[in-house]
Structures are given as structure tokens and as C-alpha cells.
Amino acid sequence: MKFSINHQQIQVFAKANWLFVVLILVTFTSCRKEDDASKNSTSTYVPTPILASDVFPREFGIPALPSDNPLTVEGVYLGRMLFFDPVLSYDSSISCGSCHKQEFAFSDPVPVSSGAFGLKTHRNTPSLFNMAYSKKFFWDLRVNNLRDLVFEPIQAHNEMAMTLPRLEGKLKNIARYKEYFNKAFGHAPNVVDMSKALEQFMLTMVSYQSRFNRFFPGDSIQLLSSSELRGAFLFNGLVNFNNGVTNGADCFHCHGGELAQQQNLNMGGFANNGLDVVHTDKGLAAIDNKSTSLGVFKTPSLLNIEKSAPYMHDGRFKTLDEVIDHYSDNVNFNSPNLHPLMDHGGIHLNLSAQQKADLKAYLLSMTDNKFLTNPAYSNPFKK
Ligand code: HEC
Ligand code: HEC
Numbered sequence: 001m002k003f004s005i006n007h008q009q010i011q012v013f014a015k016a017n018w019l020f021v022v023l024i025l026v027t028f029t030s031c032r033k034e035d036d037a038s039k040n041s042t043s044t045y046v047p048t049p050i051l052a053s054d055v056f057p058r059e060f061g062i063p064a065l066p067s068d069n070p071l072t073v074e075g076v077y078l079g080r081m082l083f084f085d086p087v088l089s090y091d092s093s094i095s096c097g098s099c100h101k102q103e104f105a106f107s108d109p110v111p112v113s114s115g116a117f118g119l120k121t122h123r124n125t126p127s128l129f130n131m132a133y134s135k136k137f138f139w140d141l142r143v144n145n146l147r148d149l150v151f152e153p154i155q156a157h158n159e160m161a162m163t164l165p166r167l168e169g170k171l172k173n174i175a176r177y178k179e180y181f182n183k184a185f186g187h188a189p190n191v192v193d194m195s196k197a198l199e200q201f202m203l204t205m206v207s208y209q210s211r212f213n214r215f216f217p218g219d220s221i222q223l224l225s226s227s228e229l230r231g232a233f234l235f236n237g238l239v240n241f242n243n244g245v246t247n248g249a250d251c252f253h254c255h256g257g258e259l260a261q262q263q264n265l266n267m268g269g270f271a272n273n274g275l276d277v278v279h280t281d282k283g284l285a286a287i288d289n290k291s292t293s294l295g296v297f298k299t300p301s302l303l304n305i306e307k308s309a310p311y312m313h314d315g316r317f318k319t320l321d322e323v324i325d326h327y328s329d330n331v332n333f334n335s336p337n338l339h340p341l342m343d344h345g346g347i348h349l350n351l352s353a354q355q356k357a358d359l360k361a362y363l364l365s366m367t368d369n370k371f372l373t374n375p376a377y378s379n380p381f382k383k
Contacts, residue, residue, distance in 0.1 A: 044182060044183055045182060045183065045185075045186030047072035047073065047074045047075060047183065047184055047185075048072055048073040048074065049070060049071070049072055050070075050071040050072060050073060050076065050204075052065060052071070055071065055203075055204050055206060056132065056206060057206065057208040059208065059213065059216075059258055060130070060133065060206070060208060060258060060259065063132040063133050063203075065132065065203065066145070066147070066199065069147070069196045069199055069200060071200050071203065071204065072184060072200070074180065074183040074184035075184040075185070075196065075197050075200040075201075076197075076200045076201050076204050077180065077184075077380070078177075078180040078181065078183075078184045078197040078200075078201075079197035079198045079199070079200045079201025079202070080201045080376075080377070080380055081176065081177075081180065081380055081381075082096075082194060082197055082198055082201075083095065083096045083097055083100075083198060083201055083202075084096070084097040084379040084380060084381055085381070086098070087167075087170050087171070087174065088154055088160055088162060088167060089115075089116050089154075089159075089160035089161060089162055090116055090160065090161040090162045090163075090166070091116060091117070091161075093116060094115055094116050094159070094160050096153065096198075097379055098113075099113040099115070099121070099125045099153075099159070100125060100127075100128050102372060102373075102377055102378060102379075103307070103372055103373075104127070104307050104308055105127035105128070105129065105207070105303075105304035105307045105308045105371070105372060106127050106128035106129065106205070106377075107124075107125050107126060107127040107128075107307070107308040108124075108125040109309060109310070110310070110315065111124055111310050111314060111315030111316070112124060112125075112314075112315060113125045115156070115157075115158045115159040115160065115161070116157070116158070116159065116160055116161035117161065119157065119158035120158060121158055121159065122158070122281075123139050123281070123313050123314060123315075124139075124310065124311075124312065124313055124314055124315035126139065126300060126308075127300070127301070127304055127307070127308040128202065128205055129205045129206065129207040129301070129303065129304070129371060130205070130206055130207055130208075130259055130261075130301060130303070131146060131202050131203065131205060132203045132204075132206070133259055133263060134261075134263070135263070135265070136265065136269075136270075136298065137149050137298075138152075138298070139283065139297045139298050139313040140283050140284050140286060140287050140297065140298070141265070141270055141284060141287070141298050142287045145199070146198070146199040146202050146203065147195045147196055147198075147199040148195070150194075150195045150198045150199070151164070151191075151195065154167065164191045167191060167194075168189065168190055168191050171189035171190075171191075171194065172188055172189045174189075177189045181193055181194075181197075184197060185197075204376070205377055206371075207303050207304060207368045207371035208258075208368070208371075209368045209369075209370040209371060210303060210304070210365065210366045210367055210368040210371075211223055211224070211365045211366075211367075212260070212303070212362075212365045212366040213258060213303075213366075213368070215232075215365070216258045217258070218232075224362075224365060225361065227357065227358045227361040228358070228361045228362050228364075228365050230354075230355075230358040230362075231358035231359045231360070231361050231362025231363070232362050233247065233248070234247070234248060234249045234251075234351075234355060234358060234359050234362070235249060235251045235252055235255075235359060235362050235363075236248075236251075236252045236256070237249065237250065238250050239344045239349065241344075241347065244350065245350075245352075246344075246349055246350075246351075249327065249328075249349055249351065249355075249359060250341060251302075251327075251359075253267070253268045253341050254268035254269075254271055254273075254299045254339075254341070255299065255300075255301070255302045259301055259303065260301045260302040260303045260305075260366060261299060261300065261301035261302070261303075262299055268299060268339070268341065269298070269299055270284060270296050270297060270298050270299055271296060271297070271299055271339040271341075271342075272294075272295040272296050272297070272335055272336075272337045272338055272339055272342075273297075273326075273327075273331070273339060273342055274326075274331035274332045274333070274335045274338050274339075274342045274343075275295075275312060275316070275326070275332065275335070276295060276332060276335060277332050277334050277335055277336075279294050279295035279335075279336070281295075281313060281314065282294055282295070283295050283296045283297045283313070284296040284297070291336075291337075292337055293337070294336055294337055295335060295336060295337055296337060297313050302363060302366055303366045303368060304366060304367055304368055304371065304372065305320065305363050305366055305367075306320070306363070306364050306366070306367045307367060307372060311323050320360050320363055320364075321356070321360065324351070324356050324359055324360060325356070327349060328348065328349045328350060328351040328355075328356060329348050329349070329350065329351075330348075331343070331348065333346055
């Protein structure tokens with residue numbers, strides 16, 4: 001009986017043992033915390049991942065995203081703040097959002113925009129959305145990804161006129177950036193993570209809710225009015241003259257698909273659409289020095305086209321009517337490097353007034369009001 005241990009004794013013994021284990025664990029984890037804390041200034045680096053399927057609609061498919069810059073709630077929000085923050089410019093006067101305005105599909109309603117010190121941009125400010133699906137950026141396609149791209153407007157003397165050391169210094173001294181760079185990347189503010197945050201924000205700018213997108217690829221025809229439907233046939237029909245009248249205007253080769261933009265660069269993703277005989281802006285030729293690239297520009301998406309006037313790389317057309325008149329009546333057949341789809345054997349499309357109105361009605365169905373007012377893309381500093 002001497003060595004018998006009763007039930008109560010066993011419990012006490014077990015409890016002591018358990019307490020011991022807990023104590024060891026607590027000491028161990030608190031040491032690890034200290035280790036982490038010495039690496040980062042605080043221990044808040046636990047970014048929340050965003051699922052690509054929550055950002056990109058099934059109809060568009062999941063685009064190829066940069067594997068070294070996963071989308072996170074904190075990264076995207078940091079990018080959104082940076083996009084709308086004038087501190088990115090030399091004199092804190094201009095943000096990305098000063099030229100890329102949400103209500104105009106992130107374009108600017110003027111032929112050329114005003115940057116720092118009142119200087120003008122050389123080209124028209126393009127609209128911004130569905131960039132996750134693009135492989136080349138700028139009118140002359142000179143940049144391959146959004147992360148590299150952001151350094152151009154920031155440093156261009158006629159846009160934000162900023163230097164990178166000065167910008168990094170500014171960001172490091174702003175409390176919200178100290179907090180958010182740490183939350184998103186686990187570091188103090190620096191320009192590399194800045195470019196990644198802007199990339200994340202821009203990748204999430206997706207426009208897919210226009211009536212056109214609900215109609216596409218043609219299974220909900222009842223969504224379109226009869227004029228829009230006739231416009232759809234013109235837009236998506238091949239040029240085919242019958243007694244001088246064509247029932248197709250062939251826009252789709254270059255502006256086709258649910259993104260209203262040819263993604264395959266060699267199939268109309270860039271082109272000379274016959275604006276000029278003499279190219280004062282060389283376009284792609286200024287980048288690759290090829291004579292065949294003279295006057296060649298990136299084919300823009302036509303989604304939200306109602307909102308992104310004026311049109312073309314130099315903003316020369318104020319209205320969609322002027323654009324349609326160009327394609328119908330004014331294509332310069334003598335333009336060097338004119339895209340073969342533009343010349344129709346040297347005959348102008350000569351669309352009737354009704355056909356022009358139908359084509360325009362179809363283009364207007366591409367407006368996505370949800371995108372234009374989506375609070376996820378709005379200026380976070382304006383509440
Ligand atoms: C002063 C006006 C202005 C500011 C400020 C500005 N942009 Fe732009 N943005 C333009 C113009 C003009 C172009 C076209 C330039 C070209 O193609 O040569 C452009 C082109 C772009 C494009 C290419 C779009 C495409 O589809 O090819 C992106 C992306 C972009 N800007 C993002 C930004 C970001 C991000 C910022 C802030 C860091 C910014 N922009 C600041 C005027 C501006
Ligand atoms: C061969 C390819 C091609 C075809 C076909 C084509 N476009 Fe374009 N489109 C372009 C290119 C390239 C641009 C930009 C040109 C520039 O700015 O120099 C453009 C620009 C536009 C713009 C202005 C976009 C903006 O954001 O400024 C509109 C609108 C437009 N096209 C509508 C049409 C319509 C409507 C048709 C059919 C009648 C059509 N396009 C046929 C290549 C094409």
C-alpha cells in the first residue's frame with residue numbers, strides 16, 4: 001500500500017506536468033517573438049492574401065500575375081493611397097490620379113494633361129483598367145510591366161518631376177506610410193516596394209460590368225436595343241461591299257473580344273490606323289527604330305470609351321462621331337505602314353448616317369458605371 005497512488009494524486013501530478021510544458025512553450029514563443037521584432041520594427045507583417053478569383057471575372061479568365069508580388073489587402077490599399085497621393089511629385093502638387101481620373105475611366109478629358117510646374121504631357125492620357133491582361137504599356141508599347149512603368153511618370157519632368165531619393169525620404173517620414181509599408185511588405189518605406197504596391201493596385205482595376213460585357217459573346221442579345229444590335233453586326237462584321245454599301249466595318253480584329261482590345265500584339269494589338277500621312281509622333285518607331293513601326297501605336301480598349309474623350313494618342317478627336325467619321329471617310333490611304341485592315345482596297349467605308357449612329361450606340365453600351373464609381377478604386381483621402 002505504501003506505493004499506491006490515489007486518483008487525486010495522479011491528477012495533481014498530471015497538472016504539474018502540463019503546467020511545465022505550457023511554461024516551456026511560453027518561454028520559447030516569446031523568444032521567437034523577440035527574434036522577429038528585432039528583424040522588423042514592429043511585428044505586424046501578416047498581409048492578408050487576395051484570391052485572384054475574387055478579383056478577376058470568370059469571363060475574362062485569371063491573368064498571369066507576377067509571382068513575386070502576390071496581391072494582398074494591405075499591398076493593394078497602400079498602392080491605392082500612393083496612386084492618389086501628390087507627395088509622389090516634386091512639389092506635392094500632382095498625383096497619378098490628377099491625370100488618371102476615375103470618372104473618366106482613369107483618363108483625362110483634355111488632349112494633353114498638365115503635370116508638375118504646369119508643363120504639358122506629350123501624349124493623351126490613356127484610360128486605365130484590365131491592365132492585368134496587357135503585356136505592353138504606353139502608346140508606343142515601350143514598357144513590359146506596371147512595376148517598371150511607375151518610375152516613368154514619377155521622374156518625368158513634365159509629369160511628377162520627382163527624384164527617387166527625395167521620394168523615399170518623404171515616404172519614410174509619413175506615419176501612414178511607415179505603418180502601411182510595414183503591414184504590406186514588412187519594411188520601412190522604399191521605392192521598390194512602392195512600385196510593387198502601385199502594381200498591385202493597378203492589377204486589381206478591373207472593368208467587366210458594362211452591358212456590352214453582359215451581352216458578349218452574343219448569348220444575351222435581348223440586352224441590346226435594335227440600334228445597338230445593328231452596331232454590333234457592323235463592329236463584328238468583315239468589310240464587304242455590295243453596290244458601294246458595306247454591312248461590316250471590321251472593328252473587331254483590333255478591338256475585339258470581351259476586353260474590346262486585341263491582346264495578341266501581332267494580330268492588331270498595335271497598328272497604324274491611318275490618322276496621318278506625315279507622322280510627327282513616330283510611335284513605336286521611336287523605340288525600336290524600325291521604319292515599319294513609324295506611326296504605329298498601341299490599340300486601346302474600347303470599354304468605357306464614352307468616358308475617355310478626347311481620342312487617339314494625341315487626343316485629336318473630341319467626340320466618338322469624329323472617330324467614326326475618321327474610320328468611315330477619312331482614313332489616309334497614303335499613310336506609311338497603314339495597317340492592311342484599314343485600306344479595304346483603297347475604298348472608304350462610307351457608312352450611312354444610320355450606320356454611324358448604330359456603331360456609336362454599340363460603343364456606348366461599353367460603359368461600365370460600376371467601375372467608374374467603384375469605391376475600391378476611389379481616392380482614399382476624400383471621404
Ligand atoms: C501629368 C499627367 C500624368 C501623371 C501625373 C501620370 N500619368 Fe500615367 N500616363 C499619362 C500619359 C500622358 C500617358 C501616356 C504616355 C505615353 O504613352 O507615352 C500615361 C500612361 C500611363 C499608363 C499606360 C497605360 C496603358 O494602357 O498603356 C499607366 C499604367 C499609367 N500611366 C499609370 C500612371 C501611374 C501609376 C502614375 C503615378 C505614379 C501616373 N500614371 C501618373 C499621364 C500621366
Ligand atoms: C488595324 C487595327 C484597327 C482597326 C481595324 C480599328 N482600330 Fe480603332 N484604333 C486602332 C489603333 C492602333 C488606335 C490608336 C491609334 C492612335 O492613337 O494613333 C485606335 C483608336 C481607336 C479609338 C480611340 C481610342 C482612345 O482611347 O483614344 C476608337 C474609339 C476606335 N479606335 C474605334 C474603332 C472603330 C469603331 C473601328 C471600326 C470602324 C476601329 N476602331 C477599327 C486600331 C484599329
